Structures are given as structure tokens and as C-alpha cells.
Amino acid sequence: MDKSNLLIIVTVISLFIAFFLAFFLLTVKNRNKPSNSLFAFYLILIAIDVSEPIVSLIIDRPSNLGMFRSTFAFLQIPVFYLYVMSVCYSDFRLKSKHLLHFLPFLIVNIILIPDFYSVDLISKFDFIKNRQSMIEFQFIHILIHIQLTAYLIAIFLILRRTKKLYLENFAGTNIHSYHWLFQFTVVLTILYSVALLKNIFKFSDYPEISEWIKIFGLVLQMFIVCWYLYKALNNPHLFRNIDSKLKLVSDIISEQKTTELSFINEQEHNEDLQKLKKYMSDEKPFLDPSITIQNISENINIPVRELSVLINHQLGKHFYDFVNTYRIEYAMEILKNPAKTKVTVLEILYEVGFNSKSSFNTAFKKHTGNTPTSYRKTLHNSIL
Known part of the structure; x- marks a missing residue:
């Protein structure tokens, strides 16, 4: 079995797991409904991101749909950030101000309108072929790495503060919840670093290495997600949220x-x-x-x-x-x-x-x- 067929098989399995878990989270009845919904949305975004090999089989040329799909990567880390907020703080509520987290996604799609979305097929091919030398692509590439770094730092700071607040105000075993969430965030950081390494090889003289890294990333990602959900759903009582107004x-x-x-x-x-x-x-x-x-x-x-x-x-x-x-x-x-x-x-x-x-x-x-x-x-x- 060559790596192309293996990639398709792994992608199909990953899509099934992601959508199945998302459906389960959206339908299960418990007190963590907002958190479950946000994590389900995060899983759906992961599914959209990993679906690229399947989309390429259906649409074998540059398309607006394919490009739009790729920009959903800008929604992943903001949604995970909101999920962490919902788990950590009992008074967390989704508000209109949280739409600001989707601003990078909107900016990227606006940038792509004149040079990709609104041009003919030949121009789309030229854009893909010369993307590394285009200012728009370089800006998008830099923006997503700045976004990832900023949000991951913010998430670790939230977890650090919440753990301190818990230790100063509670004496149960719920502290394990934050250990799991911290571990999961560390693993996500590693996965995003692997994705960066994959992109480096993708645009180098060794693109075949990128495919193997992608297969490894897909398998590891779904394994970690299943582990975390297994822990969280089997111990729902452990997530005891903290009032965000509490002071250290x-x-x-x-x-x-x-x-x-x-x-x-x-x-x-x-x-x-x-x-x-x-x-x-x-x-x-x-x-x-x-x-x-x-x-x-x-x-x-x-x-x-x-x-x-x-x-x-x-x-x-x-x-x-x-x-x-x-x-x-x-x-x-x-x-x-x-x-x-x-x-x-x-x-x-x-x-x-x-x-x-x-x-x-x-x-x-x-x-x-x-x-x-x-x-x-x-x-x-x-x-x-």
C-alpha cells in the first residue's frame, strides 16, 4: 500500500471519529453543554482541516471552495481558547465580543478576494504556483503562526491562573481536570509544531516526507482527542469551574x-x-x-x-x-x-x-x- 492510499484511509478514519465525537457531544445531556458545544465545533474544524486529501480527489483543480476550506484553520485555535475559558470559568458566556476572535479568518478571506476568489481558473493556477513569492501568501503564513503562538500563550496563562485560584479556594480532587487540560494543550502545541514541520517539508525538495508527517499527525491527533474526551466524559464532576472575578x-x-x-x-x-x-x-x-x-x-x-x-x-x-x-x-x-x-x-x-x-x-x-x-x-x- 503506497502512502497516498494510506493517507486516504487515515483521513477517512479521522473524519469519522471527529464527526462521531462531535455529534455525541452535541447530543449528550449534561451540565457542560456550552463546553461540549465548543469542543464539538473544534472537532468539526479539525475534520474540515484534515479533509484536504478527500477534497482533492473530488476537486482536482484550484477552487474557491478548496481555498475557503483551508482558511478554516484560522478558526481552530480561537475556538479551543473559548472552550478552555468555558471549562475554567463558571461565569463564562458566549457574547458578541467573542466574534472578534474570528477576525483573522475574515481578514484572510478578504485578502484572497482580488487575487483568488474573483479571478478565472488560469489565474488561480498562477496564484497556487507562485504562492511562495506572493505578499498575500507570506502575510497569511506569518499571521497564522502569530495567531497560534499568541493563543497558546494565552491558554497556558489562563490554565496557570485558574489552577492557582482553585488551590486557593477549593480542596477537592478537581485539580486533575486542569492537569488533563494542560497536558492536552501541551500535546496540541506539539501537534501544531508537527504541522509547521510538515509545511516546511512540503515546500522543500522533500515533499514526500511531508506526506508521512501528515499521516503521523492525523493518527496522533485523533488518539489524543479520544483520550481527552474519555477522561472528561467519564469524570464530568471533576470540572468544577472557577468564578473569573475571583482574585489571586x-x-x-x-x-x-x-x-x-x-x-x-x-x-x-x-x-x-x-x-x-x-x-x-x-x-x-x-x-x-x-x-x-x-x-x-x-x-x-x-x-x-x-x-x-x-x-x-x-x-x-x-x-x-x-x-x-x-x-x-x-x-x-x-x-x-x-x-x-x-x-x-x-x-x-x-x-x-x-x-x-x-x-x-x-x-x-x-x-x-x-x-x-x-x-x-x-x-x-x-x-x-
């Missing part, structure tokens, strides 16, 4: 004067700290897997802003780690209890407020230097 503690601190923070509020901070520690020890709110800083704020009558500064700045811990410390201490008490030697580690992790074995093991090892199982064995051996 570092931003709150920068808004306050140093003297006010260190002198005027010192006594108040100490009183609040004692109140917080007493509440955590007596009421054990950390046993709730979905506990948030807002919940604690309401129960001890300390404003969220002040409580966030107290935990994340004064104590030098994220709220996530602060709560997990209490959970691990409580788990250690259970593991030390001779009457509970038959209680399994899985039962303990659920009892102390975790709902993920991996999160429990990671937090326990970070706090004690051992896994829960090793810790229990060490205690048992010391008794013997």
Missing part, C-alpha cells in the same frame, strides 16, 4: 499597603487564625470532599478575602494543602488506632474527605514521606 491572593496583597498588612491587622489575623484552627479541629469540615473556602468563611464569620489572605499568605499554604493537612493528620490517627487495623486504606481515604486514591497517596506521601500502606506496615512492625 498575590493580587489582593499587592492592593494593600505593607504597613497595614503587617502592623494594623496583625492582632486581628492572630485572632482569626485561632478561630480557624479551633473550627477545623472541633467541627472537622475537611471531612467534606467538596469543602470550599467560602463554606468555611460562612461558618466562622470571616470574609472570604481575609480568610484567603490568612491561609494562602500568612500560613504560606494553598487552601488545598491546608485542608489536606488536616485530612492526612486524621488519616494517620485512624492508621495508628489498633481497633481499626482491618479498615482498608480505600475506606480511610473516603472517610477523611478524599475521593481519589491517587490524590490521597500523593498528599500522604508529601506530608509523611511514606505511602499509607508503608506507614501502616511501619507502625505494625514497631509494635511487634
